[in-house]
Amino acid sequence: xxxxxxxxxxxxxxxxxxxxxxxxxxxxHSFGAREVYEAEDGATALEMYSHYxxxxxxxxxxxxxxxxxxxxxxxxxxDGSGNPYAPIIMLTxxxxxxxxxxxxxxxxxxxxxxxISAKGLYQRILNVVANPxxxxxxxxxxxxxxRRNTNNAYIGVERRVGGKAEIVQQPSLLDKARSGx
Amino acid sequence: MARKQPVEIKVDTFxxxxxxxxxxxxxxxxxxxxxxxLEAAVARAEQALxxxxxxxxxxxxVECERLSAAYAAIAxxxxxxxxxxxxxxxxxxxxxxxxxxxxxTAAAAAESLCRIIEHAPDLARVPGELIMHHVNAIQAIYRExxxxxxxxxxxxxxxRLRGVADEYLIRVxxxxxxxxxxxxxxxxxxxx
Numbered sequence: 001x002x003x004x005x006x007x008x009x010x011x012x013x014x015x016x017x018x019x020x021x022x023x024x025x026x027x028x029h030s031f032g033a034r035e036v037y038e039a040e041d042g043a044t045a046l047e048m049y050s051h052y053x054x055x056x057x058x059x060x061x062x063x064x065x066x067x068x069x070x071x072x073x074x075x076x077x078x079d080g081s082g083n084p085y086a087p088i089i090m091l092t093x094x095x096x097x098x099x100x101x102x103x104x105x106x107x108x109x110x111x112x113x114x115x116i117s118a119k120g121l122y123q124r125i126l127n128v129v130a131n132p133x134x135x136x137x138x139x140x141x142x143x144x145x146x147r148r149n150t151n152n153a154y155i156g157v158e159r160r161v162g163g164k165a166e167i168v169q170q171p172s173l174l175d176k177a178r179s180g181x
Numbered sequence: 182m183a184r185k186q187p188v189e190i191k192v193d194t195f196x197x198x199x200x201x202x203x204x205x206x207x208x209x210x211x212x213x214x215x216x217x218x219l220e221a222a223v224a225r226a227e228q229a230l231x232x233x234x235x236x237x238x239x240x241x242x243v244e245c246e247r248l249s250a251a252y253a254a255i256a257x258x259x260x261x262x263x264x265x266x267x268x269x270x271x272x273x274x275x276x277x278x279x280x281x282x283x284x285x286t287a288a289a290a291a292e293s294l295c296r297i298i299e300h301a302p303d304l305a306r307v308p309g310e311l312i313m314h315h316v317n318a319i320q321a322i323y324r325e326x327x328x329x330x331x332x333x334x335x336x337x338x339x340x341r342l343r344g345v346a347d348e349y350l351i352r353v354x355x356x357x358x359x360x361x362x363x364x365x366x367x368x369x370x371x372x373x
Contacts, residue, residue: 003214003222009207017274019240023230023281030229031222055207062273085203093277093295096363114277115288118226122219130211135201145200 004129006032012054013038014045014071015091016063020116024058024091027121042066046074050082056128061092061103068092069106076107078142085135087128087144091116107143109133230281237282244278245323247271248291252316260305269298275319286335287322290315293343300350300360311349315342 011033013024021038028036037052039045043065049057057075059068066074072088074080087109092099095113103111110124133145191202248271254264275291294315301307322335347364354360 001214001216001219002211003218005210005212008210016270017278019244019278019282020274023233023278026229026233027226030226060277062270093273093292097366098359098363115280115285118230119223122223122226126211129205129207132203132205132207135203137199137201138197 002126002130004031004126007034009033009056009125009129010035010052010054011037012045012048012052012057014040014042014057014059014063014068016040016060020060020091020114023116024121027116027118030118031122031125040064042068042071042074045071049075049086053083054086056087056089056125058089058091061090061094061099069103069108072103072106072108072143076143078137084142087132089124089128091121104146105141105143107141109144234283241279241282241284241287241323244271244275244282245320248275248316248319252312265298265304269295272298272315272319284323284326286332286339287319289339290318290322290342293339293346294319296350296364297346300354300364302353302357302360307349311346315346318342 006028011028013021013028013036015021015024015038018040021040025036025038035052035054037048037054039048041064045057045059045063046066048054049071057071059071061068063071068090072090075082075086075088076084078084088107089110089112090103090108091112091114092103093114094100094103095111100111109128112120112124133148135143136145189204193200193202248268251264251268251271255268258264272291272294276288276295279285279288279291294312297307297311297315298304318338322331322338325331325335350364351361354364
């Protein structure tokens, strides 16, 4: 088992609902986080993202001006001036498969379905901190590797030219911590 | 804290994609601990959340009033893009928050309303009673929460509404396979 030093993490929470922001802030502070910045719309969130350079973004999907999906797309600009690699956790009531796939393709790192739970939030944060996935850049995608696992049972066409054996996995921090290196 | 831009990014280039591996700037923030540490952290968070619970009834009231106002605006002005969006947002916020506030059946009824707004081919042609019953049910579940028999009744009410809504959505989406699939599909996101 592993734990995180939350007091060294900087969060950006984006949700147009003030009640949900308060709940998130309460949970993050109780985990030990000291720096939690809040935005109530996508445009403010993007501005705060550039200004505060958060370690982790937690965003709702539905927000005014531009939504969480557009926010993720704007953060995941490999040639932009900001950090395109920050983990993005989408906390959303939209849990249908179609929506999940769309958000995944926008570069979202983790999903957490509402209603929120303390354990679910902690686990998603632990996952993005301890097990970052390599990023993939293609003609029309830039974001965390959408292949979370190696599936030996997969019998479909290999869509990435170059062969999956050549894909370099980022060493798991959990493995590193286990080995003490 | 990891304030600096990532350095030493490793890029493996293939014919149609690149694999980019950056040093994990957050790696120093994780340390091994036993299960009890995680349980204690989660317990503290749940306790903190419980500390907010005195406000949940007021919060739910605010959300219900917002839904009611959105519905009233449609009744008054006729359906348009703006008030449709506001009705959806109000229902969606209840769907996402009501269970946390202690009203899980209101969340279920709100989810059913969201599905109608999202998947009906033309919201203006949805029977008015179907939307009205959802809005009224959410208000009633909130209002009558303290009654001893309210939980069972609220559960039955929200399930019945979902059944009627799904029946309608399946019928009107017969020729819209993408929506039909979405209506019939279960959530794939793990909860909690």
